Amino acid sequence: MQFIKTRFNYLFNSTKGLILVAIAMVGIVTAVWGMLSGPMAEMGVREIVIKAFGMKIVQAEREGRIVILYHSIAMAIIAIETYMVTGLIKMKAFYKTAINATITFGYIQTMVFGMGFAYFGRNWAFHGLYITGLSLIFFAGLMLIVALWPWDKEYFITDKEYAHTKSGLDLERTAFFATAVTTVISSLFGAVPGSYYGHGFETFLAENIIRIPEKTVMEFSVIGHLHIMLALIGIMITLIIGRWLNFKGILHKFAMPLMILGTIVLNLGVWGVVTPLEPVAHMVIYVGATPSMFAALLLLIWDWNKLIKDGTANIQKPTFGQKIGALLRDPLKFGPTWQMLFMNFTTSGIGIFMAIKLDEIFRVWPAREERIELTGHWHVLSAIIATIILLYFGDMNGFKGKLRQWYGWSIIIFSDIAFGAVTVFEMKRLFVTEAAQQPLVNGLMYAIDFGLGMLLVILAAMMIYRLIDLFKNKGRWIEELDHELAQEVDK
Amino acid sequence: MKRILTTPSLRGRRPETISNTGARLLRCSLRSLLAMTVIFLASCSPADLNAPIPAFDTGIDPNIWTQVPAGEFHHGQFDEIASTEAYEIMVTDVTAAQYADFLNAALADGSVKMDGEKIVGFYPGDKFHGLKHEEKIEAGDWLFIPLDDPSQRIKFDGSTFSVQSGYENHPMTHVTWFGAWGYCRYFETRLPTELEWEKAARGTDERPFPWGDDIQRGNANFYSSRDPFEDMSTFGSRTSPVGFYNGQTYDGFQTVDSASPYGLYDMAGNVWQWTGDVYEGMHYRFMRGGSKDTYDMDLRIWVRNNATPTYFSPGVGFRCVRDE
Numbered sequence: 001m002q003f004i005k006t007r008f009n010y011l012f013n014s015t016k017g018l019i020l021v022a023i024a025m026v027g028i029v030t031a032v033w034g035m036l037s038g039p040m041a042e043m044g045v046r047e048i049v050i051k052a053f054g055m056k057i058v059q060a061e062r063e064g065r066i067v068i069l070y071h072s073i074a075m076a077i078i079a080i081e082t083y084m085v086t087g088l089i090k091m092k093a094f095y096k097t098a099i100n101a102t103i104t105f106g107y108i109q110t111m112v113f114g115m116g117f118a119y120f121g122r123n124w125a126f127h128g129l130y131i132t133g134l135s136l137i138f139f140a141g142l143m144l145i146v147a148l149w150p151w152d153k154e155y156f157i158t159d160k161e162y163a164h165t166k167s168g169l170d171l172e173r174t175a176f177f178a179t180a181v182t183t184v185i186s187s188l189f190g191a192v193p194g195s196y197y198g199h200g201f202e203t204f205l206a207e208n209i210i211r212i213p214e215k216t217v218m219e220f221s222v223i224g225h226l227h228i229m230l231a232l233i234g235i236m237i238t239l240i241i242g243r244w245l246n247f248k249g250i251l252h253k254f255a256m257p258l259m260i261l262g263t264i265v266l267n268l269g270v271w272g273v274v275t276p277l278e279p280v281a282h283m284v285i286y287v288g289a290t291p292s293m294f295a296a297l298l299l300l301i302w303d304w305n306k307l308i309k310d311g312t313a314n315i316q317k318p319t320f321g322q323k324i325g326a327l328l329r330d331p332l333k334f335g336p337t338w339q340m341l342f343m344n345f346t347t348s349g350i351g352i353f354m355a356i357k358l359d360e361i362f363r364v365w366p367a368r369e370e371r372i373e374l375t376g377h378w379h380v381l382s383a384i385i386a387t388i389i390l391l392y393f394g395d396m397n398g399f400k401g402k403l404r405q406w407y408g409w410s411i412i413i414f415s416d417i418a419f420g421a422v423t424v425f426e427m428k429r430l431f432v433t434e435a436a437q438q439p440l441v442n443g444l445m446y447a448i449d450f451g452l453g454m455l456l457v458i459l460a461a462m463m464i465y466r467l468i469d470l471f472k473n474k475g476r477w478i479e480e481l482d483h484e485l486a487q488e489v490d491k
Numbered sequence: 492m493k494r495i496l497t498t499p500s501l502r503g504r505r506p507e508t509i510s511n512t513g514a515r516l517l518r519c520s521l522r523s524l525l526a527m528t529v530i531f532l533a534s535c536s537p538a539d540l541n542a543p544i545p546a547f548d549t550g551i552d553p554n555i556w557t558q559v560p561a562g563e564f565h566h567g568q569f570d571e572i573a574s575t576e577a578y579e580i581m582v583t584d585v586t587a588a589q590y591a592d593f594l595n596a597a598l599a600d601g602s603v604k605m606d607g608e609k610i611v612g613f614y615p616g617d618k619f620h621g622l623k624h625e626e627k628i629e630a631g632d633w634l635f636i637p638l639d640d641p642s643q644r645i646k647f648d649g650s651t652f653s654v655q656s657g658y659e660n661h662p663m664t665h666v667t668w669f670g671a672w673g674y675c676r677y678f679e680t681r682l683p684t685e686l687e688w689e690k691a692a693r694g695t696d697e698r699p700f701p702w703g704d705d706i707q708r709g710n711a712n713f714y715s716s717r718d719p720f721e722d723m724s725t726f727g728s729r730t731s732p733v734g735f736y737n738g739q740t741y742d743g744f745q746t747v748d749s750a751s752p753y754g755l756y757d758m759a760g761n762v763w764q765w766t767g768d769v770y771e772g773m774h775y776r777f778m779r780g781g782s783k784d785t786y787d788m789d790l791r792i793w794v795r796n797n798a799t800p801t802y803f804s805p806g807v808g809f810r811c812v813r814d815e
Contacts, residue, residue, distance in 0.1 A: 062791075367795075433642070442724065
């Protein structure tokens with residue numbers, strides 16, 4: 001009994017244990033439900049999985065199932081980010097415990113009962129518990145806002161290395177706070193239409209109604225919700241990575257105000273989509289996105305500069321090769337910001353290109369082609385955020401030496417191969433006709449499946465390693481039991 | 492509390508080691524990329540668009556029409572109640588042979604004309620509302636079909652249109668919305684509205700597919716459905732003859748009789764079908780039914796696709812309706 005009690009205490013009462021559980025949950029869902037579509041469906045694996053698990057697949061409910069699947073995964077990711085925030089940012093112990101406990105119940109309840117409702121028969125009690133789970137996460141968000149309150153004098157700072165106001169208001173904490181506040185408010189833009197399901201509002205996937213000129217307020221609300229929530233998850237992970245790496249100095253002083261400004265303006269733009277200001281809302285969104293992305297760029301510049309400086313500190317005049325060597329020396333410290341940069345090739349750049357050439361190129365193609373671009377675009381964005389989390393988690397695991405190198409570079413290289421191939425797949429109509437596309441599609445699918453498959457193998461290997469570790473009396477989990485993320489912030 | 496060292500310190504290491512690490516990682520990355528490039532290029536041999544295609548007589552006559560009675564039916568994913576007047580609809584898609592016959596007749600009487608490597612015909616235009624993304628469709632000659640597309644199955648020898656051998660009873664593809672509209676109009680028929688198309692595919696119950704609740708590979712021609720016309724390792728998916736999925740066995744490939752409640756074939760898969768609605772503030776035209784190039788989810792009756800009316804593809808065809 002003591003054996004179970006101590007492990008349970010680690011898994012659900014320590015930051016790293018909680019993150020491990022959430023990653024495992026996402027991994028299981030991704031592995032099982034990933035077999036229901038794409039190449040797995042083509043190979044007939046889907047039918048085997050459906051039969052093996054006794055899933056009840058109703059054709060008319062596909063969109064609803066997918067909405068619940070996305071929410072189940074997203075809530076676990078939000079929980080992981082919340083654990084990271086409570087582990088990295090100073091707050092009262094009571095809040096930390098309350099937030100982590102509430103969000104843990106929330107996301108597990110959302111995932112278990114949501115997926116149960118969506119894929120294993122329409123049990124309405126499950127649906128109720130799914131909604132309750134989402135509500136718990138909402139309340140955890142409210143508590144996080146209170147815990148992060150930046151105007152509490154206790155959290156004022158004077159260190160000149162970090163962005164703060166004259167009175168001492170910590171601007172990095174304020175950026176976390178702004179992101180938490182806007183996330184909680186933005187969740188309502190999904191919750192309100194959701195409460196009208198079956199009463200004037202029905203499930204839809206945004207990519208299926210892109211070309212319909214007249215959209216209802218509810219539809220605009222959902223479209224705004226899904227865009228901003230993913231953007232906010234991206235902003236929060238950027239802030240988290242910055243804190244872990246101990247982002248500071250002059251660039252920090254520029255980046256944090258930009259991050260706060262960008263987050264607020266971006267949200268105002270997205271919320272404006274459901275108001276009569278809709279025609280100008282997109283311009284506000286672009287205006288808001290620019291400072292946020294610029295702040296991320298400043299983090300990248302600072303991080304790469306620091307890696308090079310630290311790595312060549314003992315060399316009087318380092319050569320270019322030595323600088324590159326220092327930059328690439330630690331994939332877990334280089335990887336997160338590299339993935340942020342790579343995101344611009346696979347998502348942001350493509351998005352801007354599409355926006356500029358929308359009527360000339362993309363809307364000449366059939367809607368289903370445009371759907372491929374849209375779904376590919378945000379799948380890659382989500383997956384890039386996941387790889388950044390995995391890179392940080394690798395560091396939390398204390399990987400060193402060759403293990404650190406193999407783990408880090410494998411995640412970076414395999415994911416970038418897959419995401420690069422997805423990007424070419426999205427854009428394939430620019431250089432190949434439908435009739436002649438199959439060989440290219442095959443080549444790209446090999447790259448995508450290979451990259452994503454290897455990522456899942458790495459994740460599975462890590463989970464097995466952590467599972468074996470849990471059976472050890474003096475395993476790594478003992479070390480992690482009382483260890484907090486704030487203690488591992490770069491000096 | 493012991494602090495866990497997360498970053499191996501580089502201080503004290505020899506500079507050559509640092510440089511070698513960078514070079515080694517660079518080499519590793521380049522090798523991975525090279526390997527992927529080789530795999531990628533090896534799979535990128537050009538598709539043979541004229542690979543031999545098996546010929547099967549399905550026994551379904553593409554000249555047959557069937558009646559759909561007036562009345563209510565379940566429309567859309569959420570089963571809203573809608574209704575139509577009575578009409579007749581073609582049991583199959585318009586075939587390539589039927590379209591070639593049309594072109595021969597229409598070219599002879601001046602209803603269509605050649606414009607370089609294109610066949611064009613007159614369309615009276617749509618009212619323009621100036622909404623965001625809306626494009627003007629003015630009265631004039633518009634593209635019906637291109638003749639210079641390498642996968643076009645209609646051939647023109649300077650005087651007569653014919654069909655590439657083996658494709659005679661396949662659906663007419665590479666036809667724009669104007670080309671579909673022009674064909675139906677020539678025979679004093681029209682394209683079905685979306686509601687008419689849906690009712691013809693679904694009947695009066697709530698089924699998601701024309702034949703019932705579930706889909707198997709023997710029901711329809713969809714992406715990777717392993718029918719005798721596809722080879723996913725080379726040219727990919729190709730159209731099947733109209734009415735192919737009628738319960739017959741073709742060279743060992745067993746089909747399931749997949750007619751809709753009104754006896755229509757290919758209302759799911761094979762080719763998307765143009766519908767006739769012109770919506771206010773939109774120049775896009777809508778298609779229904781999914782195709783050989785889409786996953787089974789797009790074969791569900793309520794799924795819509797749309798494109799500009801000048802769009803053509805090897806995966807888009809049509810059928811006509813006429814009022815009773």
